[in-house]
Amino acid sequence: MSNEIMTRVSAIAPVLRMLSKEDKCCTVKFSTEYCEKCTxxxxxxxxxSIDGIKAAFDAYVKANGAKPTAAFVxxxxxxxITVTEPTNGRLTGKIAIVTGSAQGFGKGIAEHMAREGAHVVVADMNADGAKATAxxxxxxxxxGAAISVGANVSDEASVEAMVAACVAEFGGLDVFVNNAGIVRAGSLEEMTKANFELVAAVNYTAYFLCAKYASAVMKLQRKVCPDYLSDIIEINSKSGLEGSNKNFAYAGSKFGGIGLTESFALELAPFGIKVNAICPGNFLNGPLWSDPEKGLFVQxxxxxxxxGAKTVDDVRRFYEAKVPLNRGCEIKDVARAILYIIEQEYETGQAIPVTGGQVMLK
Ligand SMILES: NC(=O)c1ccc[n+]([C@@H]2O[C@H](COP(=O)([O-])OP(=O)(O)OC[C@H]3O[C@@H](n4cnc5c(N)ncnc54)[C@H](O)[C@@H]3O)[C@@H](O)[C@H]2O)c1
Structure with a gap:
């Protein structure tokens, strides 16, 4: 899609969805391919404009006694436009983007959200992995449960296109999960400027870019439906709550993420956009830790x-022993926190630990 088409579709589809859905579920799918017969x-x-679309929509309903099932320019x-009855799923009809969801926490989060009835955009730099997940x-x-988008969250044009692809496919955006993240561990002696900046670009700057484009769609939805709520959720880390030895590039980027979460929450509250962070403990069974070549156990x-650690298993036991509940964090633990945040309409700007008691808030 050209920039001009992206901008126009992003200004129209969410308005049509909000006008169509009321208390039902609704998706609006855009296509440049149409014929006289289908119009x-x-x-x-x-x-x-919003007012222009509203006026045309109201006039249509008055003339036809029913809402339109398609609109064209x-x-x-x-x-x-597809309107369906809500199901029992806790996220029925919600439209979500999960970044970094080709594998790891992101993949598990996307799966839990789809199981609860959400339409999920699986966005990842690993486009093949994202497609396989979708x-x-x-x-x-x-x-209709998912589509995939190849996206680099540290590249502004790519983030803009990712959000536009979500709107073109589903007609809006209700939950943005900022999950993509990387680790480059190392002491002050070892850390290079290039690696430090890479971690900051993916874990910190990208969160700003994603919040910028995601919130624009959410604000538009709120203009049409003044009581509509949406969510931006950052998958942060326990390393965003306390320092991490020889891992300062990561911890610093995650501390910064909490500063962004609190600040976005203040700025976006008037638009009904809640912004919260989840701070998981170590996902010891996930690929970030367990990958036999590049995993953190090996690193x-x-x-x-x-x-004193001589083997990868020694390293694993060391990390398990630090957790009062005596195990690594699992995807289901993070998924529960996500559902809590979305269902809780009276909380924003929080950093919620999911660490088995390893980090306790003061
Ligand atoms: N694994 C843990 O122990 C742990 C603990 C706490 C928090 N977290 C956080 O959870 C999130 C996910 O971690 P994970 O362990 O699942 O990681 P992972 O390495 O298993 O997966 C990360 C995914 O993000 C994608 N990605 C990386 N850079 C990207 C970019 N620039 N644009 C788009 N996609 C990109 C990768 O391709 C990959 O699919 C991260 O933010 C991480 O900091 C992880």
């Missing part, structure tokens, strides 16, 4: 971060 009976939009394309979700939860063993 027969569709709502014609000539004024693309000459020379732009068609918007197909295909799995559609096979398990039905066509920490080689860096001598755990005194």
């Amino acid at each position: 027969a009976g569709a709502l014609k939009i000539t004024d693309e 000459d020379g732009l394309g068609i918007f197909r 295909d799995e979700l559609c096979a398990a939860f039905g066509e 920490y063993l080689n860096a001598g971060k755990v005194p």
